[in-house]
Amino acid sequence: MNFNTKKGAYVFIGLFSILLNACLNQQQDHQTKNNPTRVLENTFSNTLSAAITAMDSIKTAKEAVSLEKHYLNARHHFKMAEPVLAFVDSENYKFLNQPNILKIEEEDATDIKIKQPTGFQVLEENIFTENPDFESITLHAKKTSERLQLIKKNLNLNYIKPYHVLWMVRDQIIRTALTGITGFDSPALEQSLTEAQTSYEAVKQYLEVYQSEFNNTEIYNQWTEAIKKAQTDLNADFNSFDRYSFIKNHTHKNLELWNATVADWQVEFPFTKSINNNATSLFSNNTFNLYHFSVYNDSLTEEKVNLGKKLFFEKELSASKTINCATCHIPEKGYTDGLAISKGVTRNSPTLLYAGLQKGFFYDNRAGSLEGQIVSVINNENEFHSDLETFEKALKNNTEYTEAFQSVFKDSIKQEHIRHAIASFIRSLAPFDSKFDRNINNLENTLTESEINGFNLFNGKAKCATCHFAPLFNGTVPTTYKESEMELIGVPETTDTINAKIDDDLGRYDLFHTEERKHFFKTPTLRNIALTAPYMHNGVYNSLDEVLHFYNIGGAAGLGIEMENQTLPPDPLDLTEKEKQYIIAFLNALTDSPSSELVY
Template sequence: MKFFVNILHKPLCYLVIFGSFGFGISGFINQNNSNYISTDFNDYYKIFVDSELKKLEGQIDLLNTVAKDLEASKKSLKEVQNQSLITRKSFKRIEGVLTYYFPEHINAYINGAPLDHVSPLSTSPDFENGNYYLGSIENYKNSLPLDMLEAGHYSGEEFSILAPEGLQRIDELLFSEEAFNSKVELLKLTAKLKVSFKILQDRLVLRKFYFNFEIIELSRLDVIRILSKGITGFDTPGSLNAIEEASASLYGLEEILQPLINVSASHKPSLEKLFKDTQLFLKRHDDFDTFDRLIFIKSYLNPLYKELLFLQKELKIPTSAEKYNETPSWNALSDNIFADDFLNPYYYSLLKKEEDSPELRQLGEKLFFDKSLSENNTMSCATCHNPNLAYSDGERTSKAGIVGKRLDRNSPTLINSVFSDRYFYDLRAFDLEDQAEHVIDNHLEFNTSIVEIVKKLNTDKDYQNQFKDIYNSESINRYQFSSALASYIISLRSFNSDFDKYIRGETSNLSSNAKRGFNLFMGKANCATCHFAPTFSGLVPPLFQENESEVLGVLESPGSYSVDADPGRIKNGLSKDNQHIFNKSFKTTTVRNGALTAPYFHNGAYNTLDEVLEFYNLGGAQGIGLSYEVPNQTLAPDPLNLTEDEMQDIIAFMTSLNDIPIESSN
C-alpha cells in the first residue's frame, strides 16, 4: 500500500478534552516525557470536518438541482456556472482533509483530471443502484477503507475505461462552447457527484479520531497542492478560477489549524500574520493571467510551509513516517518546497537509505562507466548518459551497441530521474533496478544479463575487493550489483539551479526574463499542469507517488503534418496499459536541465526549445488539424497565443533550471 494512503491509526491517550466547536483551547499538557507534548483537539477536528462535509453536501445538491433546472430551461447557464464556482470553493475548504485520507477516491470520482482513465476495477461501479464493490453502501461503509479497495484488491484481469467525472469535468464543460448543448451530460455528472461524494462523506462521518500529526501533515501537503496544482489552473480547466479557490483552501487550512496555532508560544503571531497577508495578496491580485506566482510562492506559500514545520516542531508533533516507521515519498521535515531534501529518493528504489554510502556510490559510478559489462565491451551506461550533456547523449535517438544501429528513442537526462514511480518513456519499468535490467537484456544495448554480469564481476579481483569491503561477503550477487548502480543514479539529483536558489531566498540574482518565464510556465502557457513543480516533471503532487504520461501528438519533424508512429505506452507489455487511451502516450519528463539536453521528445525530432515551444503554442497535433490521427490527445488543442517574446521568456526560465550536480573524471 502506498504511503499516506490508508494509514490505519491507533488511538492515542488523550489528556485534554476539547469538546466545543470554537477557537478556545481547554488545555496544554506537558507529559513527564519532556520530548512529547500532548494536545487533544479531536472533538474540534471532527466537528469541523463533519460541518464542512455537510456544507459541501448541500452545495453539491444545489449544483445538481440547478443542472436539472437548466435541462428544463428554468435556469440560465450563468446561474449554473455560479453555483459550480460556489461548490468548488466549498470543496477547496476541505480538500486537504479529503485528499489526505482518500486520494484515490478523490482522483477517480470527485476532482480528477477531465480525461478518460483506467478503472481500478474490472467493471465500472454502479453508484446509483448501490453496486459499489461489495453490494450495498451499508456493506461498503463497514468494509475496508475506500482507497484500500481502489488500490487493486478487487481488480480483475480486464480493466474498463472510465469517462471523466467530478468537479474538474463539470468545470471544463460548463465554461466551454459546448456547455449549452451538453445539459444531459451535465445532469448525469452532477448526479454521479452526489452519490460518489455521499459514499465519501458517510465514511468520514464514521471516523472517530483525527490526530494532530495528521492535521499538520495534511495542511502542509495542501500548501504543496495549492502551489503545484491550484494556482496553475490544473483544477480549473474551464473557469480558471484558481486564485479564488486558493483563497478558499487557505481559509479552510487556517480554520482547521486554529487549535494548534492558538497553543503555540512562539509561532502564533507569525502564522496569523502569514495567513492574513497571504489572503490580502490574493484579493489584490486575482487575475489568472497576470497573477505573480513567483512572488506568491517565494513570499507567502514557502514561508507558510516552513512556519507550519516550526509549529510542528515546537509542539513536538511527530511525522507519520516517524510514527509508522515508513519510507515516505515526501519529506515532512523539509522546510522549503524547492529544497534539495523535499523528496525522499529512497522511496523510489529498492535500496534503503541505511544501506547506501559514499563507498557504494563510488562503486556504482565505476560500474556506470564500465564498458566491459556489455556483451561486446563497447557500451556503458555513460554511452547514452554523458555527464557533460546533463546525462543525456545529444543524439536524436541513441546509438546501439551494434555498429550502424540505433535505438528507437531519445535518451533523457538521468539528473533527478530517481524521482519516478515508473521509468522509460513508455513507463514499462517500476523501479531503478528494473530499469537497469531492461537495458542489460536489450539485444541492441548491453545484450547480456545480470546473471552474466555478476559472473564477470566475480572473476575481477578489483571488483571483488570493493564489493567485499562494502558487503563483507566472499561473492558478489545481483542485489549488490543493482544496489551499487542505484546508489550512483540516486546521487544524480539536484535542486540547486539559479532558479532554486532564488526562490529559496539564497540569492537575489534571477533575470527578469526568467521571472516572467516562470509565471508564464505556471500560468498562461499551461506548462505546469503537466510538468508539476518542484520537479517540473509528470510526478504528481502532492504525494509524488505516480507518474503521468501524455498524448501530445508529436510529429515526425517540426512543421510536418505526419504524426510520429511510435505507439508508446500502449505497447509497453503491461496488460493494464494496453488501452486505446495510451496509444502514443509518453512519460512526462522533467524540463530541468532541458536547455542542455537537446534534441527533444521521445523521437528526438525537435532540435531546439524554440521548436518545442512552437509545437505547444499551436496545440499539438490536434491544434494543426490532425484530430483524426490522434483522437485521444490529452494536450489541449487550443492555441496558447504566446508571443515570440513570451516563448523566449519561458526558455529563459527553463535555462535557469540548468544544474549538473556531479562532474565525473571518467
C-alpha cells in the same frame, strides 16, 4: 391508577427524559469542544454536507446562471474540505478532482479498466460553456454528489493525531504552490487564485481547531498573519500573478513556520512521506525523501554511490566490452547522448538527472523502478546484450570489486546488489543546484526579469506546469508523488507543418495493446533541458523554439493531426514571441552547475 395519575406520570417521565437528554447533550458538547479531533470531524462533515447540498442543487437547476452559482458554491466547500479530504482519502479526492480526460488503469494485460471522467473539473468544463448540456451536467452532478455522500457516510477521523494534522497543513501549503496556482484543477474558469485563497482559509480553520496544541501562542499568531498575507497576494489576475515571489515569500516561509510549529507541538513523526519532515524549501536537495521513490528502504551512502558510479562507467560488463551506461548517458550532455535516436534502440535517450524522483521508467512507463529499468537495459540485445548473471561472474573475477561489494553490502557480489548500486548512483543525480534553485532559495540574486517572467508564464498562461509539475518539472504528481503521468500530445514524425503526420511509435500501446493508449508517453523532467537536445521521444525538434511553437499551436491538433484522446488542450496558447523567449530563458536557468556535488 386513574387516567390523570397515568398522565401525570408520563409527563414527569417526559420532563425527566428531556432534562436527562439536555444534560447528556451538554456533556457531549463539552466533550466535543475539548476534543479537537471531534471538532475536526464535525467541521469536515459539515463542509461535505454543504458541498453535497450545492451539488444536489445543480441537478435541479433550470438555467445556466443557477448552474454556475451552485457549482461555485459546491466548489468553495470542496476546497474548504480539501486539506482533510486529500490527506485522509486521496483516492476519492482524485476521483472528485480528476481532469476531464479518459482514465485508463492497466494493472496487467488481464486487468485493464477504462473509465469516463467525472467530478468537479468535468462539471466546470460542461457548465461554463455557451450551450450547457443539462442532461450530462445532471448525470455528473449526481455521481459527484453520491461520491461525497459516500465519503461522509464512512467518515471516521478517530485515528487522527496532531502529527496527521501537521501533515495535512503542509500538504495543502505545497499543493497550493504546485498545482493550486497553476490552473491545474480549474481549466475553464482559471479561478485558481480565488480557490487558493479558500484553501488558505481552510488551513486557518483547521489550525484554529488545534489552537490548544500551541505552547507558544506567538507561533499561532504568526500563522494567522502569514495566511492573511498570502490571501492578500493571491487576490490577483491569473495571467499576471507573480508565482515566483509567492513561492519565495509565502510558501517557503510557511514551511519554515511549519517546522517551528512541529517543534512547538513537540511532535515526532512515525515515518517520512515523499517530502522530508524538515524541508523548508521545495527546490532543495533536502526536499525529497529518496526512499519514497525507491523499492529499497536503505541509506544512499557515499560508498554505495561511488560503487554504482564505477559500474556505470564499466565497459567490461557489456558483451562487446566497448560500451557502458555512459555511452548513451553522457554527463556533459545532461546524461543523454545528443542523438535524435540512440544507437540500437528506437527512441531518444532520456536524461538520468532527477530520474530517481519518479514512479515510472522508460518513455512508456513499463518499469516500476530504477532497478527494473537497469535490468531491461542490461538484457536488451541492442544495448548491453548481457544479463545480470554474466555481470556477476565478471565482477567476481575482479578483486577490487569483490572487496568493494563486501564493504558496501557486507555480502558477496550478487545480482540484486549490482542493480541497486547502479540505481543508487542514478538517484544521487539530483543536486537542485541550478541558477533558478539558488535564487528561489535566496542563495544569490542573479535571476533576470526575463527568467522570472518565464517561470510565471510556465506556471500560468502557458499551462506548462499542469503536466510538468514544479519543482521536479516532470509528470510525477504532487503532493503524494505516487504516479508519473503519461500524456498524448501528438508528436509528429518530422518538422513538416504543412503535411504533418503522427510519429509511428505507439508508445504505451505496445505494452498491453490498449487502443486508448496509442501514442501515450511519460512526461519527462525539464531540468537541464538546455543540455539534452534534441527533444521528444523521437528527437524531432532540435531547439526549444520549435518545442514552444508546437505547444503554442495546441500540439497535434494545431498541426491538423486528429488524435481522439489528446490530453494536451488543443486550443492555441496565444503566447507572443517575447513570452516564448521568456519561457526559454527560464528553462535555461534550470541547468545545474557543472560543479554540483552528488547528494547522499
